[in-house]
Amino acid sequence: MVDQDAVLSASPTVILVRPQMGENIGMAARAMANFGLAELRLVSPRDGWGEGSSVMNSAVDAAVGAHPIVRSAKLFATLPEAVADLHRVFATTARDRDQAKPVVSPAEWAAEAVVRQGAAQRLGVVFGPERTGLSNDEVGLADALLTFPVNPVHPSLNLAQAVSLVAYEWWKTAQAGDVPFRLAHVTPPATRAMVQSFLDHLDAALEAAGYFHGNAKDPIMRRNLHNILHRVEMTEADVRTLRGVVGALSEGRRRGAARRSGEGN
Amino acid sequence: MVDQDAVLSASPTVILVRPQMGENIGMAARAMANFGLAELRLVSPRDGWGEGSSVMNSAVDAAVGAHPIVRSAKLFATLPEAVADLHRVFATTARDRDQAKPVVSPAEWAAEAVVRQGAAQRLGVVFGPERTGLSNDEVGLADALLTFPVNPVHPSLNLAQAVSLVAYEWWKTAQAGDVPFRLAHVTPPATRAMVQSFLDHLDAALEAAGYFHGNAKDPIMRRNLHNILHRVEMTEADVRTLRGVVGALSEGRRRGAARRSGEGN
Numbered sequence: 001m002v003d004q005d006a007v008l009s010a011s012p013t014v015i016l017v018r019p020q021m022g023e024n025i026g027m028a029a030r031a032m033a034n035f036g037l038a039e040l041r042l043v044s045p046r047d048g049w050g051e052g053s054s055v056m057n058s059a060v061d062a063a064v065g066a067h068p069i070v071r072s073a074k075l076f077a078t079l080p081e082a083v084a085d086l087h088r089v090f091a092t093t094a095r096d097r098d099q100a101k102p103v104v105s106p107a108e109w110a111a112e113a114v115v116r117q118g119a120a121q122r123l124g125v126v127f128g129p130e131r132t133g134l135s136n137d138e139v140g141l142a143d144a145l146l147t148f149p150v151n152p153v154h155p156s157l158n159l160a161q162a163v164s165l166v167a168y169e170w171w172k173t174a175q176a177g178d179v180p181f182r183l184a185h186v187t188p189p190a191t192r193a194m195v196q197s198f199l200d201h202l203d204a205a206l207e208a209a210g211y212f213h214g215n216a217k218d219p220i221m222r223r224n225l226h227n228i229l230h231r232v233e234m235t236e237a238d239v240r241t242l243r244g245v246v247g248a249l250s251e252g253r254r255r256g257a258a259r260r261s262g263e264g265n
Numbered sequence: 266m267v268d269q270d271a272v273l274s275a276s277p278t279v280i281l282v283r284p285q286m287g288e289n290i291g292m293a294a295r296a297m298a299n300f301g302l303a304e305l306r307l308v309s310p311r312d313g314w315g316e317g318s319s320v321m322n323s324a325v326d327a328a329v330g331a332h333p334i335v336r337s338a339k340l341f342a343t344l345p346e347a348v349a350d351l352h353r354v355f356a357t358t359a360r361d362r363d364q365a366k367p368v369v370s371p372a373e374w375a376a377e378a379v380v381r382q383g384a385a386q387r388l389g390v391v392f393g394p395e396r397t398g399l400s401n402d403e404v405g406l407a408d409a410l411l412t413f414p415v416n417p418v419h420p421s422l423n424l425a426q427a428v429s430l431v432a433y434e435w436w437k438t439a440q441a442g443d444v445p446f447r448l449a450h451v452t453p454p455a456t457r458a459m460v461q462s463f464l465d466h467l468d469a470a471l472e473a474a475g476y477f478h479g480n481a482k483d484p485i486m487r488r489n490l491h492n493i494l495h496r497v498e499m500t501e502a503d504v505r506t507l508r509g510v511v512g513a514l515s516e517g518r519r520r521g522a523a524r525r526s527g528e529g530n
Contacts, residue, residue, distance in 0.1 A: 027423060027426075030419075030423060031422075031423070031426055033416065033418075033419035034413075034415045034416060034419050034420070034421070034422055034426075035414075035415060035416060036416040064421070065419055065421070066419060100500065100503070105437075107437070148299075148433075149300075149433075149436055149437050149440055150299045150300060150436070151298065151299060151300060151301040151436065153298075154295075154298035154299050154330055154331060155299070156299070156329070156330065157296075157299055158292060158295060158296070158425075158429075160423075160426070161292075161296055161299075161425070161426055161429045164423075164426045164429060164430065165429065165430070165433055168413075168414075168430055171414060171415070171416065172370075172372070172414050175414060202510075205514060206510065206513055206514070209513040209514050209516070210513065211509065211510065211513035211514075221506075224502075224506060225506055225510065228497055228499070228503050228506060228507065229497070231496065231497045231498060232493055232494075232496045232497055233496060234493075237489075238493050241486075241489060241490055241493060242493065244476070245467075245471065245476065245490065246514065248471055248474040248475065248476035249470060249471070249474055249476075249511060249514035249515045250514045250515075251474070
């Protein structure tokens with residue numbers, strides 16, 4: 001039997017990006033409670049947020065008994081801030097984004113989630129706005145894509161139902177318990193903030209080295225490169241190693257540039 | 266590959282008993298369409314039914330693309346009439362009814378449903394009203410109970426989400442769990458020779474940049490770095506991208522070094 005309290009305290013985080021309807025936020029929270037998820041994060045709800053706002057009121061109504069999840073939802077301005085302290089992030093999407101990331105079903109996600117939870121890794125699942133889903137840049141922030149086995153003729157899931165299916169698979173898997181193995185990561189996995197900070201460092205070094213073209217292709221080049229590096233699933237030690245590599249490769253160049261600029265004097 | 270048309274034509278029937286809200290009828294229909302169910306039956310909706318009624322209108326709105334399922338829903342006065350032509354009926358319930366019937370989870374139900382469908386048996390799943398669920402007499406009409414693996418602290422599912430989970434498990438089982446798309450590798454995976462050639466290039470660049478210490482630790486540093494990069498599972502395009510990155514970062518340095526060596530002449 002699984003220790004219910006331990007399951008709940010470490011359960012995956014649900015992140016709703018720019019949700020449009022308070023009712024969907026509430027119904028998502030209700031589904032989370034049905035299946036043992038507790039932590040909800042909101043990124044820039046369309047119509048605002050806060051105690052007494054009409055959005056929160058309709059979310060609380062729709063949540064029924066799960067209103068504490070709604071009231072304790074954490075608010076963020078951007079997705080990078082909302083995932084900064086997590087170790088592994090899944091972006092839900094109904095369509096192929098042509099990004100080089102692993103794609104898992106809810107059942108496959110749940111199997112991985114339970115294993116990683118056993119290794120004290122914090123997971124997040126990100127859901128986009130009702131009409132549009134996540135932007136490609138938002139998808140680009142994730143380690144992997146989570147998609148649903150739907151009838152291709154009707155692929156568009158209601159937001160709260162998508163949350164419900166993910167939570168359902170998690171609970172189903174967590175209750176079967178019995179994790180067969182642990183992840184062999186010698187050092188702790190890096191948080192999203194550490195990975196993002198390294199990617200920013202790399203981008204700056206590449207910018208200084210003239211790697212980018214200064215045109216519309218730059219964001220795509222940057223995203224492709226980030227997706228390659230996300231696949232590493234970096235540990236904290238990996239981040240330090242890769243920082244050292246970028247530093248070593250670019251330092252001589254900077255030294256050389258300083259030398260060259262010195263020549264001009 | 267499963268024959269989609271055959272799956273759809275024989276898919277299980279969803280029966281909503283005394284549903285209260287048109288919106289829930291519509292959201293249930295939408296979930297049915299997402300997961301390949303097509304036939305909806307209604308037993309005495311609380312606020313009536315019929316073309317132009319406000320209940321049907323709100324159901325059609327909530328159904329989005331699945332409005333044909335709403336419009337073609339069959340209306341019945343009683344549950345016995347609604348299940349008369351079916352071969353096997355499951356009653357959904359959140360609580361133990363103390364009735365001597367088999368109890369199955371959605372996944373177990375789906376496994377049975379796919380087998381019976383193969384034998385041309387028509388299945389129905391019955392859902393009760395939002396607040397009260399099915400009466401004991403209604404449950405008594407069923408062959409078996411279908412219940413959900415929920416957190417016992419929050420067992421009450423939204424009606425449309427309950428329909429959604431049942432439909433999801435059915436589609437997942439009928440489709441053998443596959444999702445509509447997988448990891449998008451735009452270019453072929455790199456051969457080991459290509460990866461090794463890139464790693465050699467990187468080692469040489471790092472050597473030139475003074476990254477290594479020139480002692481016994483060098484082979485370990487090199488192996489750690491290679492292991493990080495092996496986890497990328499590089500495609501051919503990834504190798505080109507990473508070569509470009511290493512080139513850009515080190516090129517300025519080499520240029521600077523050439524300049525410096527020129528200075529000495």
